[in-house]
Amino acid sequence: MYSSDIGSVPSRIDTDIIRSGARKANSLLPFLGVSNEDYVDFEEAVVSSFIDKLKVGVDVPNYPQFRDMNEMYFELMDGIERIDGALHVVNGIKAKQGAAIPETEAIRREAREIKSSSERDKVRIKVCVTGPYTLASFFQFKTPSLYLELAEALADILEVSMFKNGSAEISHLSVDEPVLGFMNDPLLDYGSDGREALRKAWDKICYVAKSHGADTSMHLHNTSENLFWDAEYLDIIASHVGDPLYTQESVKERLEETDKRLWAAIGVTQFDTLIENYYVAQGFTGNIPEKIGEVWTGLRKATIDPYIFLEDTGLMRKRLNAVSEYFGSERIACVSPECGLNSFPEYEVALECLERASSVVEDFNSDTVG
Template identity: 30%
Template structure:
């Protein structure tokens, strides 16, 4: 059972996304990325994702759409299909990393809307495969395709053939996850050979686990990533405020107490135990439900990671 995280992470105090975009290729930004990555390592994450400080769509589309980098429209030349944050982290002595890449359907929807044209989808899929081809598989142990709209956006209804088309060019020797925000779509990707780990969010709503059938996973030789720590910080603090009749928003210590109470290691351990009971050896990864960018500070985001690690140690 491997502990990972989805990727996004709070910016340091005083830093904005505008600053990040303006300083992307500077040493200062590289050092900022390295420090955040090491925070995840020190919190106990086995396979941390590079800290995703940028917009998940723009960071890939800006490269894919740049005429200077294109082999064809929406097809990036391989030498330019690189992730700045990953390259910064590889300057360190890193043993294991997870790389989050925005999925082809999410990028397509952002660019074109819900009507799917196969030729455009295929080109975006090729570009995504080139980002993956450039990764160092000795360090990158897992690639995750982030597809939040699949199963949650009723406008986006790809066919089986389009699902195959989107992912068929992916070739990676390690684990390839798909991060779904709804478990309802998992059956649609069972027969995609390029994906071997299906990620679901179940910490905020544990009933999500009930929608996944272990026999399906065994039949198609798939594994599961289960979200066991909540990432909805608004909901966590609202629950704490309601229970205690207080308002800890803006109170750093109070928000830390809210995380420790609402997402205590004991509560998280219960979710892990339930996932183990339901999925047995098909459970391969655990971590937070989603990214942690909305947390009020990096220290608060680290706390949820530490609590997940403590929960795992309690098993």
């Protein structure tokens, strides 16, 4: 098993600069060698943060995700119009000509420097794309064909973004579907066209990664909708700490039937939850929301140490042991904190969380081999 991460970390520069620089990435400026301050700052933020993830021990880091996970993909597509807050399809959705994920392009261009700085023999990269079900939730009218159009565009973007060279390679794709399973969706009724269209949509995206030799996973926040088991080109299933996925006998059976594996979530990542858990463990019985607000005031004023709220490696190892003992270590492919870290108060605190989780995986692998 290898350590990874879900993607997001706090940005150290203004997010407007990040967004502006990312938009410049798919222009001709980088290829013509034309300097643009926002693009240079964007690339530096992505590359330096990716190197930081490698240096704290993450085996296969996701590109640092500083932007909104939905908007960053809509920006790479044509045929979408926003009317009164909702999105509408206009003459069909397609990927923009030659569109690639700006973050992966930044890493590709600086792959040699990343390899040198991280002292890795080969740099392996995880790419996350926001799934068609989640993107479709922003549209006024959702249809089975919408899933397929979005998937076609995402597959084209991914095809342009995939790379492998002497210094680095994209070795893992995650399809992120955080809104799946939270409501009863008639489009996903058993036997419906929508259900079959979504399965095909997932496979269309995953096939691109598989054709390039990459592993594939799906990151979920809720696993009550079980369609993911039917995706042929999906290898690995991931959810959050406490999800029934990690404790059910039926999951063990489905893993065997489908020859899929699990992504073990070993750390809580919502910082408000970490604050709550800390004070509950201290025996606090007062108003939790009020206490959380007080803590954030203290964090902003630098009068409270944010590191005291981080989970220790012992708790993370306990979670990993539990999942491994229940399913067998051979069924655990990847390990990380449960979700992105953009809710963390500081960039360095997020890195500490990643370092702790990665050290747990390293120690687990050493103990298993030993």
